[in-house]
Amino acid sequence: MKPIGLIAVGNPDRAILESVQAAVAREYRTRCSIEGQLDAHSAFRPERGQYHSTALLERLLHDDHIQLGVTEVDLFIPILTFVFGEAQLGGSAAIVSYHRLTQEFYGLPADDALLLDRTAKEAIHEIGHAAGLTHCDDYQCVMAASHAVEWLDVKSAALCAFCRRRL
Numbered sequence: 001m002k003p004i005g006l007i008a009v010g011n012p013d014r015a016i017l018e019s020v021q022a023a024v025a026r027e028y029r030t031r032c033s034i035e036g037q038l039d040a041h042s043a044f045r046p047e048r049g050q051y052h053s054t055a056l057l058e059r060l061l062h063d064d065h066i067q068l069g070v071t072e073v074d075l076f077i078p079i080l081t082f083v084f085g086e087a088q089l090g091g092s093a094a095i096v097s098y099h100r101l102t103q104e105f106y107g108l109p110a111d112d113a114l115l116l117d118r119t120a121k122e123a124i125h126e127i128g129h130a131a132g133l134t135h136c137d138d139y140q141c142v143m144a145a146s147h148a149v150e151w152l153d154v155k156s157a158a159l160c161a162f163c164r165r166r167l
Contacts, residue, residue, distance in 0.1 A: 001028045001167065002065045002092075004127060005035040009056055009071035009095065016098060016119055017070055023120035024068070024127060027142075027158060040073050050076040053086040053095055060093035066130045068123060069095035084122045084146065087129035094126035101149060118149060121157045128159065136163050 004024055006017055017034055025032035043055035053075040060067040075083050075097040084101065087094035101118040103111045124142045136143035139151075141160035146152045159167070 009069040010040040085126040087126040090132040
């Protein structure tokens, strides 16, 4: 597995970046470092009040390692209302947002531990796509599709044995 560099997109919380860094390094058994910051402003679409994830993803492309953008802004792609993340399948870039992973987004009390868990799972998932993995049918595998936070909460933060072999 290539080394992984984390890029702060916008102004994400440092504790979340560090939590993602540790989870990604542990699951992929590779070096993961926090490398810098990227301004998200150019990807903002005022008509939606959201940020176009593909526009940000294109700015994260790298040749010798995978770059994962971590952001607090609300992401979308034109065919969906929102996305938790996006990745270049078999490429070198991925991005995740924790905007809709907070309990507060759903009118519930804050839960920092749950937010860190959800963000780590989404980061590991999107890096899996960048490494060439597709969605897994095992609902407990981190590579299972998650279109709602409830689905994220059910799955683990680990690759199943089948996905691990596919790496």
